[in-house]
Amino acid sequence: MRAVVVRRFGGPEVLEVAEVPVPEPGPGQVRIRVAAAAVNPVDLATRAGVLTAAGVIPPRKVLGLGWDVAGEVDAAGPGARFRPGDTVLGLRDRIALPLGAYADYVVLDASAVALAPPGVSPVEAATLPLNALTAAQALDLVESTGTVLVTGAAGAVGGYAVALAHARGRQVVAVAGEADEAIVRGFGADEFVPRGRDLGERVRARVPGGVDAVLDTALLGLDALDAVRGGGEFVAFAAGAAPIPLRGVRVRTVWIRADGEQLAGLATTLRPRVAGVLPLEKAPAAHERLAAGGVRGRLVLTP
Template identity: 80%
Template sequence: MRAVVVRRFGGPEVLEFAEVPVPEPGPGQVRIRVAAAAVNPVDLATRSGVLSAAGVIPAREVLGLGWDVAGEIDAVGLGRQATSENPRSRPGERAPFRAGDAVIGLRDRIATPLGAYAGYLLLDSSAVAPAPAGASPAEAATLPLNALTAAQALDLVETTGTVLVTGAAGAVGGYAVALAHARKLRVVAVASETDEPQVRALGADEFVPRGPSLGDRVRALVPGGVDAALDTALLGLDALDAVRGGGEFVAFAAGAAPLPLRGVRVRSVWIRADGERLAELARLAENGTLPLRVAGVLPLTEAAVAHERMAVGGLRGRLVLVP
C-alpha cells in the first residue's frame, strides 16, 4: 500500500510517499481500510520537527502522519476484541467489530512508522467506534482527535458556572463550545469578529472578539472573571487574566501552560484514544449537537498541499485526505 511518511524534518516538501506492506492485525487490533484522514496541526508539528525538538517524539528513522481515520474494518485480529456498542466490554456481551463495519478511530501513538495517511491503518479495537450515521467518511474523519480533545479538556474542569473558550471558531474550540453548552455551562467565546454568528450557533452565550486586553473585556461581561478557561488558541497569560482567582485553566499544547497566577489551577490536556467516549461523541454528531465541519477534501497525493493550506491558517473545519 502507499503511505505518507517523514524521514527528515522540514517543510511540506519532506513528505514522502512510500510503498509499504499492508499491516496485519494482532490480538485486540482491527485493520481499517482508510476512506478519509483529517489533517491536524499535530501533523505539521511532527513533520517540521517541532515535537521532536520539544522531546515529545523520540528518535525514529520513519514517522507516519495522521491521527484521525474514517473507513471500514477490513480485518480483525485474533484474540479479545472490543465491541461496536461498547469498545471496552467483554467478549460475548455484544457483537464485536466485524469486517465491513463503518468506523472512526484515533491513533494516539505519535511515533509509529505508519499513520492514517495511508491505505490501511491498524488500531487497537478500544480506540475505534462506529462511524456517525449519515456522515460521509470525510465528515466523520474530522471528529475523533478534535472532539475527544475538547471532551477530555472539559473533563479536567469542575465548574458548573462560566467557561471561556478561546479559538472558538476552530476545530477543537468549536467542539468545546458545543460540548460546554450541552453541559449547560455559560459559554464565553473568543474568536474573530466575523465568526460571531457561527460561534453563537454552536452554543456560545457571550462573544468577545479576539484582540488586546482580553481579560478586561471578558470581565466587563463576567464581573470577577470566568470560572474556567479552555485556551485552544494558546493565548496563555491573556486568557488566564480572564479567569477569576482560584479558577481553572486548561492548556492545549506542550509548553503552552502559563504560570498559575492568583491560585488558578492550570492543567494541560493530553489526548488519549477512547473508543467508548468516541462512540458517545459520534451519537452527538448524529443528532446535530456536534457539527462536522470539512474545510476541503484532497487526494492523499496532495498531502503537501494540505499542509501548506493549513499553515496559512484561516480554515474553518479540517482538511481531509482521501486515498
C-alpha cells in the first residue's frame, strides 16, 4: 500500500509516497480503508521538524503524516466496537508513528473513531476531527459562561470555536480579516473586530472592561491577552504559545485528544468546510497551498 512519509525534515519536497506493508489492527483497534485525509498546519510543522525540535515528537527515522481520516472499516481487532463496512471518521493523535492518515489504510483505536453521519461525504467528514475536537476541547476548558473572544475566527479551528461558543450560549466576539466579517458572523459571532494593532483597546471599546475569555486560535499571545478582563481566562492553541498570565488571567493550553464519542456529536452539528481536493500523490502541492495562506476550510487528500 501507499503512504506519505518523511525521512528527513524540510520543505514539501521531502514528502515521499512510499510502499509499506498494510497494517494489522490489534485488540480494540480498527483498520480503515482511507477515502479522504485532511491536511492541517500541524502536518506542515511535523514535516519541517518543528515539532521534533520542540520536543513534541521524539526523533524518528520515519514519520507518517495526517491526523484526520474518513473512510470504511476494513478489518476490526478483538473488542473493537465497529464492523467491516462501517463508514467512519477518526483522529490519529499518536503522531510519532511511522504511518499516518496520508495512506491507503490506517489503524486507529476504536475509541478514536465515530460513525460518519448520513449525507456527509468522506471528503467532508475528513475535515472535521482535528479542528472540531480542538475547538470543542478548548471551549471545555473555559469555566466562564460570559463573553468569549475568538481570534483567527475565519480559520478552520476558529470557525468551529465561534459556532460552538454560540451554540453554548456565549456572546462571541470574533477577530479576523476585514473581508471575512460576513463569514464569521454566519458562524454565529455577535461582534466583529478586524485583526490589527491595538486589539485590546478595540475589543474593550465593544466590551467594556474586557471579555471573560479568549480562544486564541491565531496565536496572537499578549495582544489577545490584553483584551481579557482581570481574572479572566485565556486558552492557547500551540506549545509555547501561552503568554504570561498577567492580571491574574488563568492561562491554559489545549492539548487535543482523540474522542470518538465527542466526535460523533460534533459531526452531526458542525458544517464541514472543504477548501479543495487533491490525490494522495499531490501532498507536496497541498502543503505548498496551505503554507501560502488564505485557505478557508481544509484541503483534502484522496487515495
